[in-house]
Amino acid sequence: MSDAAATLAAALDAVAADTAPALLRGASVDATARFDPTAFEMTFGAAGRRLGTAAVGGDAMLADGAGHQWSFAGWGRDEVGRGLLVLRGIARLPDDEHVGWLDGLHRAGGMRERQAILRVLALLPHPERFLAIALDACRTSTQPVFEAIACENPYPAAHFPEPSFNQMVLKAVFTGVALARILDLDRRRTPELARMAGDYAAERRAAGRSVPADLARLTDP
């Protein structure tokens, strides 16, 4: 099992004993099973009602191949379970099927299924291949899905082109998301992002509205 999958499995077992082995078995991604995509999707879909959505907590950290580390204490138990399934499922498929498989799982996914997929994108092999899924999530108006990619997630800073990253940051400000939740934001600050933030502050002032304090994070040198 990959380090990340082992970390998620341990976190799950800490809040719901023996859940991880049962999930992996049901989804046909435990050590011995032959991978069955239909069984996988059934278990992936049912994981929410087995696990609930309460935050998993704990102080364990995830790490990607580039050395970024981040906490997943805020993930729902269902997201931890589904994230684990995605990591194990994709490992069962040949490389050239990864993108098509995950794209289908994401497109057919309910809100919390999509959240789980987005949270583990950075942990997948060659994560840059899944950029289209991440950008699609940034265009959503379903706020929890947007936050799953934008917040506590190293994927955007690591893989988004500048225009997409800047749009995501502005959308976070628009929707009241604290910028502290965007990982590695400081590393991706650019003059263009500062200009966009400054223009937005000016627009707010012209409309007689308050200026979000967070904008200073983007405009201050």
Add this chain to the structure above:
Amino acid sequence: MKLFDPHIHMSSRTTADYEAMAAAGIAAIVEPAFWLGQPRTHVGTFEDYFASLLGWEPFRASQFGIRHFCTLALNPKEANDERVADGVLALLPRYLGKDGVVAVGEIGYDEQTPAEDRRFAEQLELARRFDLPALVHTPHRDKKRGTERSLALVREARFPEERVLIDHNNEETLPLVLATGCFAGHSIYPNSKMDEPRMAALVRRYGVERIIINSAADWGVSDPLKVPKTVAVMREQGIAETDIETVVWRNPVAFFAQSGRLALDDAGTAADSFEGNSVRRG
């Protein structure tokens, strides 16, 4: 009193409706997949529709403190459309196992064609396979015959009657449904189907067992507040509070909890049972 509107098409409604519904006490809703008012010509539009019922609408509802669940199916009218029927039937197994899906529906009859017979029966089998109850639409035209045929098809399929909700009943069809083990839904409409005083009269005459009411509000002339408005009329007519609560909360909860997926608590896990009426499946 918490209210449940177990049949409302929120995709066609505004956020102002959600606001008014929440203010009127509606705490939970079921949105059945249905006909959108004009034909869909590609299977892919159903994928996007189902995604909306599983993500976007639950999110919209949650902003107003309302729990949103859905039922998924190929609806009776589009069962006759060969451009989409096979494709949607093939699509459904991918979706019916998901959280938030509390029944297969709306299935049933529109024009009562052979194609509708076939899709109705096939989708009852899907409901059986996925351990889901079934929500059955009854037709506007030739309604009594359509209701009889629906009940006969359920019986022939040996589908458990207590897991079937026959919807859009009126004075003529309700006794037929109550003679079986099926639940009986009533859509309270401004001009057609059923209205508030008639509904109150039905409750006084037949009692509250297995009786459910809904607004069936959609893109047509309809009213998302018909459940609370019917509560008010039932109250005026002296129907006991506990009976009203059975109609607008306990019965729809008992019916849809049979899916094992009616998560009404904040932890997001499905209620294990409600008054012993359901078991966890799944």
